[in-house]
Amino acid sequence: DVVLTQTPVAQPVTLGDQASISCRSSQSLVHSNGNTYLEWYLQKPGQSPQLLIYKVSNRFSGVPDRFIGSGSGSDFTLKISRVEPEDLGVYYCFQATHDPNTFGAGTKLELK
Amino acid sequence: QVTLKESGPGILQPSQTLSLTCSFSGFSLSTYGMCVGWIRQSSGKGLEWLANIWWNDDKYYNPSLKNRLTISKDTSNNQAFLKITNMDTADTATYYCARRAYTYYGFWGQGVMVTVSS
Numbered sequence: 001d002v003v004l005t006q007t008p009v010a011q012p013v014t015l016g017d018q019a020s021i022s023c024r025s026s027q028s029l030v031h032s033n034g035n036t037y038l039e040w041y042l043q044k045p046g047q048s049p050q051l052l053i054y055k056v057s058n059r060f061s062g063v064p065d066r067f068i069g070s071g072s073g074s075d076f077t078l079k080i081s082r083v084e085p086e087d088l089g090v091y092y093c094f095q096a097t098h099d100p101n102t103f104g105a106g107t108k109l110e111l112k
Numbered sequence: 113q114v115t116l117k118e119s120g121p122g123i124l125q126p127s128q129t130l131s132l133t134c135s136f137s138g139f140s141l142s143t144y145g146m147c148v149g150w151i152r153q154s155s156g157k158g159l160e161w162l163a164n165i166w167w168n169d170d171k172y173y174n175p176s177l178k179n180r181l182t183i184s185k186d187t188s189n190n191q192a193f194l195k196i197t198n199m200d201t202a203d204t205a206t207y208y209c210a211r212r213a214y215t216y217y218g219f220w221g222q223g224v225m226v227t228v229s230s
Contacts, residue, residue: 054216
């Protein structure tokens with residue numbers, strides 16, 4: 001199975017700061033069709049996960065442009081510029097290139 | 113708009129079979145590229161992908177559950193189902209269904225809590 005390693009486990013931030021989360025895969029996430037199915041989800045306390053980014057760098061409808069996904073192959077990053085209170089929660093990367101699909105263990109974005 | 117809602121028994125005993133239903137609206141599982149997936153989350157833990165069923169009835173499972181999973185759908189009634197046999201206390205979790213429009217899970221249900229206890 002593909003293992004997604006997220007770092008850090010927790011990211012203390014001050015509102016208005018930038019945050020960066022890494023997701024490294026145990027193998028390349030480039031599909032045979034040329035697409036890279038790497039997604040980012042945010043789970044706020046007491047809520048279901050919500051999609052932020054798909055195919056590495058595409059923001060889902062309604063997601064603010066302060067969320068930026070980047071990367072290629074097996075190394076991916078989610079950057080959040082100017083963190084706002086509604087950005088706090090646990091961020092998960094997810095790959096759907098290989099079966100079984102797998103999630104990273106999560107990164108908790110929390111206030112300092 | 114797209115909505116999904118999970119339903120299940122709430123509590124069951126070890127060795128029983130869990131039957132979950134995902135009732136959805138705003139899309140059809142007979143439309144090209146559509147998929148419903150099941151994901152679970154144990155209390156305070158991370159997310160675990162369980163299974164997907166696609167518009168063409170292709171099914172994919174997490175092999176870590178060792179053939180205990182069966183996913184199915186009723187396109188006419190806009191429902192998807194997940195059965196897990198031989199439930200154990202380790203299967204206690206919140207179970208989510210989500211719509212995958214080919215490349216992402218854009219819509220999720222609220223989740224249903226399932227407790228396995230004797």
